[in-house]
Amino acid sequence: MSPRRRRHALPLAQLVEQATCVAEQVRAELHSVHADPDERWHVRLHHDADVDVWLISWTEEQGTQLHGHGGSSGAFTVVAGELDELVWDPAARELEESTRTRGDVVAFGPGYVHDVRNTREATAVSVHVYSPPLERMDFFDVERGSDGADQLVRLAHVWSDDPEIAAPESVRGPAAGRVAS
DSSP states (O other): OOOOOOOOOHHHHHHHHHHHHHHHHTTTTTOOOOOOOOSSHHHHHHOSOOOEEEEEEEEEEEOSEEOOOOOOOEEEEESSEEEEEEEEEEETTEEEEOOOOOOOOEEOOOTTTTEEOOOOOEEEEEEEEEOOOOOOEEEEEEETTTTEEEEEEEEEEESSSSSEEEGGGGGTTTTTOOOOO
């Protein structure tokens, strides 16, 4: 996929509203959800020049690698289950962990870097909204700098409109995106 001319992101409040509305549709069973124990199942529910909307299921131990959304802003909400999220805090120079539960909504700007995973037995379901629509995924790790503080290191970027694209094999690993205490 080649880069396209960037469009402006919709306001975060509008992304939150869209994520919440689609989550209500999923809870009302207007969209089918599948759970695949081998890989995260996902489907694009909507795409236009301004926004992408994705529905994703996460079975136990499925997750992403530490990643950014190639300059897109976004919002995601948990429809069912719970998801653990590690977020890079550039001011603190560390990863902060939060548990996101049913109904939680996270809105983020273009510099947001995070890792999301389901560590529980129950399948989790989430809705993700990106604006402008995804064009690139960036993959990161956290390394200890010469000053002893953690720093974010970009490992790779992949031109793709798919938020579930795997990181290149050369940068994947069980500890990628997780820093030992």
